[in-house]
Amino acid sequence: MSENVPDAVGELLARSNRLGADPAVTNYGGGNTSVKVSVTSPATGEPVELLYVKGSGGDLGTLRAKGLAVLERERLVALDSVYKGVSHEDEMVPLFSYCSHGTGGATPSIDTPMHGLVDSPHVDHLHPDSVIALACAADGERLVREIWGGSVAWVPWQRPGWELGRSMAELSARPGVIGAVLGGHGLTTWGATSDEVELRSLTIIREAAEYLARTSVAEPFGPVVRSTLDTVDRRARAAELFGHLRAIASVDRRQVGHFTDSEVVLDFLAREKLEPLVALGTSCPDHFLRTKVRPLLLDTAPDAPLETVVARLAELHASYRDEYSAYYHRHATAGSPAMRGADPAIVLVPGVGMFSFGADKQTARVAGEFYVNAINVMRGAEGVSTYRPVTEADKFAVEYWQLEEKKLKLRPAPKALAGKVAVVTGGASGIGLATAKLLSEHGANVVVADLDQSTCDTVAADLGGPDAAVGVAMDVTDVDAVTAGIDAAVLAFGGVDIVVNNAGITRAGKLADTSVEDWDLQYGIMVRGSFLVAHAAERVLRAQRLGGDIVNICSKNAVFAGPANLAYSSAKAAQAHMVRLLAAELGEIGVRVNGVNPDGVVRGSGIFAGGWGASRAATYGVDEKDLGKFYAQRTVLKVEVLPWHVASAVLTLTNGSLPITTGLIIPVDSGVPQAFLR
Template sequence: MAAKDELTARSRRLGADPRNTNYAGGNTSAKDAAEDPVTGEPVELLWVKGSGGDLGTLTEGGLAVLRLDRLRALTCVYPGVEREDEMVALFDYCLHGRGGAAPSIDTAMHGLVDAEHVDHLHPDAGIAFAAAADGEALTKECFGDRVVWVPWRRPGFQLGLDIAAIKAAHPQAIGCVLGGHGITAWGSTSEECEQRSLEIIATAQAYIDERGRAEPFGQVDHDPLPEAGRRDRAAALAPLIRGLASTDRPQVGHFTDDPVVLDFLSRARHPALAALGTSCPDHFLRTKVRPLVLDLPPTAPFDEVVTRLRELHAEYRAEYASYYDRHAEPDSPPMRGADPAIVLVPGVGMFSFGRDKQTARVASEFYVNAINVMRGAEAISRYQPISESEKFRIEYWALEEAKLARMPKPKPLATRVAFVTGGGSGIGKAVALRLAAEGACVVVADRDGEAAAQVAASLGPDLALAVTVDVTDEQLVRTALRQASLAFGGVDLIVNNAGLSISRSLLDTTLADWDVQHDVMARGSFLVAREAARIMIDQGMGGDIVYIASKNSVFAGPNNVAYGAAKADQAHQVRLLAAELGAFGIRVNGVNPDGVVRGSGIFASGWGAQRAAVYGVPEEQLGEFYAQRTLLKREVLPEHVANAVFVLASAELSHTTGLHVPVDAGVAAAFLR
């Protein structure tokens, strides 16, 4: 197997186990000879995981490929640690061939260390030693001369030189513990390197398990709330906390009540340990230097919790601004935002935030890693992360700022959470897919849970959630929106699309026909809008409610009294709610489609056959019939309705509320007046 193939296989094995490294954390490399395509002569190359990649999913495209002779020649022009950041730009002049990933800051570590294969990982057990107050002595006691201690140094060219020198000076060593950071291992073969990485991790964990003191976080002060009550309180708190965490810029939320988190928050020492912040650079880049921790017991009254969270958030922002002022230099990047990325609520769990769901979820995973590190360090010593000034140097590193600047421009609906009723088919499905394509997280709500699940699965767990809900049931609606809050922190965009239709004349319309259509469309839209408005008001971030009404809300057609009246009810709800909710920055608008035959769940369930009979045309020609009676002579599809929803929810119409947008290809009788 070629060296690069061995490397990707090894990387995926190591990255698949969270005990070895965290998401996108660490890097691996291999060296081997290849033919120079210009000279035909052999040239020694380095394949190394590129910047921003993840070991567990690494492919060849995620590798940076560099010429070793050029990379090692950089030692001759290295200007010293004060200017080591300049070396990163020179990595580009060492690249071999076309394509490949951008070299990461750790490239020097892999290229300068004299070993064919190198692994740099962030295992919890290894970082426990790296973040222990007497980590150097513990490393010697645990590993003897087989693993060497490397004092803390910010990742970069000098750290690569340090590790290369340490390996040369300790030929018996299989790797090292990097103070405040992680571990590095090396080997002459891919298999040997991987086994040495695993040996270091397993040996460190065994030492902690065998020699660590019990209950390093102290006694249990408060038990977690029972599961049902815990999740109810989490769902109620999520929109408030998301709104606070979005003071500087909108964020998507994630909630976890992982046993590791609940145990940590139940212990006496959690406030003091959380205040020390996380240690490994990968941790605090994603979790900030420390979390916001609620200092009330789980049994505190809800209103008291809300008040205290607001106070603590104001204090957190002031302290973060002070932290920035204490360490910022004249050339430091501007402060990026003073809101917490992690909020810990004893007895309930952890809320985490980021620019998208994946970022929020990963921040949560990193803080679980940090808890594990604290436990390990406190079990064998005393947890002592790197200094606050060093954390600031990492967080506001010019290279980190450049990395952020290279990120793709956010999509139009990035950070927004949409809740689409009737999202399992037809117009609702088209809307859900379009909103997700524009960057929104989407809750696909449908009475047909299987259909909703299929739509959500096509988008992926970090983009979509399926919920089964009958919109006529008040409790089910409330539960579904609470599920949305637990999954994403709250909601920003409601699409009231659930509907059905029964086409009968006035004399043939039964009370059941009337009730079911008004229950689903008039009552259902009201219930969803009311519960969503409560969440949006708690968030304090504004929001959008869009009703999928109908041309029939303003057009009097034959054999349509129950459906038309229900749609007219929806249309007026738009006006009423726009007038009432504007004070909270919530916009309410509607879309009036007509004749959406293809892909429509309503038409497929019998409405199409009924309307075709009314107009005296074959059902298969109904779409064309509708098209020919329009001014544009075009058939309306679900995607066209989805386009209108997107436009209404986008920033381009930020000053529009109370509007109905016709999507009917032009029906003069339905023109709005």
């Protein structure tokens, strides 16, 4: 849909963005807003009332005109004449599209009737923590009446759909009623203008929060009964555990992780009521669609020996899967979608924090945000009443709703590297930069590791920011820096699946010209560095039990004895043989280890720009600017090797194209006969 929209729709978009920007007002992807506008139909020349409403799958904070569904309201309201009752609600949803105006914009959501059947021009439906705390309180109806009298109504739990839309229409027609608290769900308000409905929404949210703060008991979750590790130890423990947690979250399908150790989370994990509240699960539909009906709670001490924790985790995971399967079979019918997986989406570790999982980083992060919403809801409800979520059967009815299943099936197919985490050393320039970009384009979360943090951060931002890539300062010769860098990768995305050992440097020279310092520098970065990074990554790869890839960027010099290049060429030969040795060793855990032998990559190379290009040009008696062309002319194909050529080889080795290939070194040299492998 064009951004050229009526003024009222512009107001709707601005209001939506303001409301969606505040997590206290609504969660990511949650809620919807609408406006009704009278226009002249271009088809008939007659007046027609249009409903502009946030479409399915959108987010209020980033909503644009193309995310709105546009329906002719008279036709939508007329559908009430064919409504057959609650058991036939799902049959109504396909009919919404027949009410579209023009191209219709975005796909209408299940909440469309809540907007279209209400006569007021503006409607907001939101999921604020303070209101949901009342909606999930055992005596929520009484509390709503106590706070607002009759100006805010109470609606017992109803699954979103036509019946709920009817309820909103009836309530909005009552004099003096400005909104409704939906049991177990959220808040809906209406108004004559955009400013009026926004003010009503924010006022109700604020008044709910003030009531909770004023009347809540001092410790809604009970006293502190568990210790919390200090920040340094907590982060170290999280990095140590994350691979094992990712393993249990990825049994049915590979997941990316997100770690949260905010004060809200740590306080909840330390409290007396933790176990019974976790067992009750989340309540609001938006919550348990993202988090599953409940998290997995690890009950070991935060500083327990790792082997003890891993053994207990295996027991808890087996129980969780059994319980989830039983939950599914208790409620599934012949028409229910197949079980989507029995692994937890949220793992809570007292004293450490919350680990959330999803098919991609954004999904994992948002799942964690939703559980924070759930904690806030539980705190509010327990502070003034008792937390009482909707029933298990109601949760199942939403989680395995055929409409949700259809929405899931409309998602695009995942990219080849979706769900994988790649660490690229020397990732801020040359081959490393090209590799980071290409792996990111194909769905990987990328950790850009290089010496300068600000440069790494710039590259990561260009790749899409924290949900796609992060930058990590890493001196690959320093064991502590490498360990910290791998830990940072794990804390950012939950683990490591692909390691690209690309960091390199060269100091040209014959034996007599090569100093001990030059020798140690090159062996330190390329040989020691590849060893240290692989060594640090192995514990994560082993813990995850998901296989993986290590790729060493070697060189055709590993097999071609070129002139005046002793230290560099022999270091590359060591890297190449490391490929074979690690392939033989790590195959037992499903990790493939391969290498790439490029010819000199001049353009975009940090190495060549740092003096190596001038040195090699002098050795071969050519101008430095012509060095790339010179290299190309000595090859079979007469084509200059560029960074993206090497990156493409890395992609081929890691994207599933060669699933049972390990110990291979691929020449990417345009054909240098002296470097042919044999």
